[in-house]
Amino acid sequence: AKSKEKRSTSIMIEWDPIPNAHRYLAVIDPPTQTGLTKIPISSNFVRLVDLAPETEYRLVLTALAPRGIWITDEHVCDFATGPKLGAVLIQNVTSYAMHLR
Numbered sequence: 001a002k003s004k005e006k007r008s009t010s011i012m013i014e015w016d017p018i019p020n021a022h023r024y025l026a027v028i029d030p031p032t033q034t035g036l037t038k039i040p041i042s043s044n045f046v047r048l049v050d051l052a053p054e055t056e057y058r059l060v061l062t063a064l065a066p067r068g069i070w071i072t073d074e075h076v077c078d079f080a081t082g083p084k085l086g087a088v089l090i091q092n093v094t095s096y097a098m099h100l101r
Contacts, residue, residue: 001061001077008053008082009033014045018072021063029058053084 001015018024024041031037032050039046051057057079063072 001059001075003077003079005047006079006082008084009051010047010049011051011079011081012045012047013059013077013079015061015075015077017044018063020065020071022066023064025062025064027060029060030055051081053081056080 001013003011003013005012024044024046026039026041026046028037028039028048030052032048033052034050036050039048046059048057048059059077059079061075061077062070065071
């Protein structure tokens with residue numbers, strides 16, 4: 001698995017599709033800020049949101065066959081979220097092109 005679009009409170013993780021996988025199950029630790037720990041997934045990627053900034057996470061993926069039987073070993077993906085962004089601070093803006101003074 002590899003991560004993409006890493007942010008302070010979200011990340012997208014994708015992996016190569018597993019042949020014959022009906023769906024995937026992801027378990028995230030620590031839980032999201034709303035307490036989500038188990039995530040059923042029907043594609044070969046997941047966008048995780050509501051994560052805590054500057055936090056290390058572990059996502060464990062398993063592929064499931066149509067009858068709910070495990071068809072792969074657990075795949076572990078460790079990642080961390082980015083730093084919390086501060087408030088935007090604007091002071092003393094002067095732009096003659098936009099006629100701001």
